[in-house]
Amino acid sequence: MRAVVMHEPGDVRVEDRPDPRIEEPTDAIIAVTAACVCGSDLWPYRGAESVHDQVMGHEYVGVVEEVGPEVSTIKGGDFVVGSFWASDGTCEICRSGYEAYCVHRVPMGAIGTQAQRARIPLADGTLVATPAMPDEDLLPSLLTASDVLGTGWFAAVAAEAGPGKTVAVVGDGAVGLMGILAARRLGADRVIACSRHEDRQALAREFGATDIVTERGDDAVVRIKELTDGLGAHSTIEAVGTQESMMQAIGATRPGGHVGFVGVSHDVAIPGGPLFMAGVHLHGGPAPVRRFLPELIDLIWNREIDPGRVFDLQLPLEDAAEGYRAMDERRAIKALLWP
Numbered sequence: 001m002r003a004v005v006m007h008e009p010g011d012v013r014v015e016d017r018p019d020p021r022i023e024e025p026t027d028a029i030i031a032v033t034a035a036c037v038c039g040s041d042l043w044p045y046r047g048a049e050s051v052h053d054q055v056m057g058h059e060y061v062g063v064v065e066e067v068g069p070e071v072s073t074i075k076g077g078d079f080v081v082g083s084f085w086a087s088d089g090t091c092e093i094c095r096s097g098y099e100a101y102c103v104h105r106v107p108m109g110a111i112g113t114q115a116q117r118a119r120i121p122l123a124d125g126t127l128v129a130t131p132a133m134p135d136e137d138l139l140p141s142l143l144t145a146s147d148v149l150g151t152g153w154f155a156a157v158a159a160e161a162g163p164g165k166t167v168a169v170v171g172d173g174a175v176g177l178m179g180i181l182a183a184r185r186l187g188a189d190r191v192i193a194c195s196r197h198e199d200r201q202a203l204a205r206e207f208g209a210t211d212i213v214t215e216r217g218d219d220a221v222v223r224i225k226e227l228t229d230g231l232g233a234h235s236t237i238e239a240v241g242t243q244e245s246m247m248q249a250i251g252a253t254r255p256g257g258h259v260g261f262v263g264v265s266h267d268v269a270i271p272g273g274p275l276f277m278a279g280v281h282l283h284g285g286p287a288p289v290r291r292f293l294p295e296l297i298d299l300i301w302n303r304e305i306d307p308g309r310v311f312d313l314q315l316p317l318e319d320a321a322e323g324y325r326a327m328d329e330r331r332a333i334k335a336l337l338w339p
């Protein structure tokens with residue numbers, strides 16, 4: 001099969017790899033229908049994380065080709081969506097809704113889903129089948145549920161977005177944009193998007209942003225406070241993962257408010273003094289996307305949300321290197337790959 005491999009930072013190639021096979025009785029093998037490049041894939045691409053001959057990709061939708069003897073809820077021919085963490089769905093952590101921290105979890109990024117096929121461990125816990133084969137035009141939106149929408153949704157839930165709330169969103173990448181959609185869908189009255197790029201501002205408004213802030217860092221905090229009677233947002237979504245974005249999120253949140261942080265943290269060190277004086281709730285980390293999959297698939301299936309709009313570049317898998325380049329150069333928000 002063909003699969004994406006990152007040899008070194010900036011060196012992405014599509015190569016022949018062995019077809020996956022059932023290794024554990026709880027595995028499934030899927031033919032990947034659509035995969036994509038994640039913002040987190042750009043960290044190794046830019047050399048901010050070490051990488052060497054690494055298979056890539058952790059977001060996927062596909063058709064089940066084969067299941068192991070202990071798989072009972074998924075069968076051959078099912079169209080499935082799964083989380084970027086494989087999880088058993090049965091341990092105490094899974095049952096509490098934190099499947100990304102399952103005691104038996106497997107990171108899908110180590111298996112690589114930017115490929116024609118993928119092995120999905122713990123298939124019963126990880127995969128959710130759609131009601132039938134989806135229409136072609138639903139595929140991008142279903143793919144977002146695998147990570148970027150699920151992560152934005154978790155951030156909005158962690159930030160306690162809801163009716164009567166003003167939600168600030170730090171980060172105008174795909175996850176931030178999905179956080180806007182989620183916050184509105186969860187009933188937020190106002191959503192303040194932070195973006196200085198016109199194309200992303202337009203998409204932010206389409207997904208439900210009511211206000212746009214173009215400042216960054218401390219200046220953005222000042223602006224968000226101006227927009228909220230000097231108080232700050234009730235809820236803030238942090239979707240970048242840098243020191244500046246984290247401190248902006250904490251600073252933009254009113255006392256008693258909630259920060260949902262999902263940007264993969266890179267060298268973030270929160271100073272105790274400002275944290276102590278902020279009086280905010282902090283909750284985040286790798287999103288337990290599996291918790292939200294049934295609800296998100298339902299919303300997409302019934303065409304109540306259209307998160308697939310976040311893919312502004314679609315390429316054959318063979319052109320994966322261009323997808324990485326376009327996202328790295330910010331020519332694309334998110335690149336979908338068709339195997």
Ligand SMILES: [Zn+2]
Pocket residue numbers: 087088089090091092093094095099101102103104
């Ligand atoms: Zn578990």
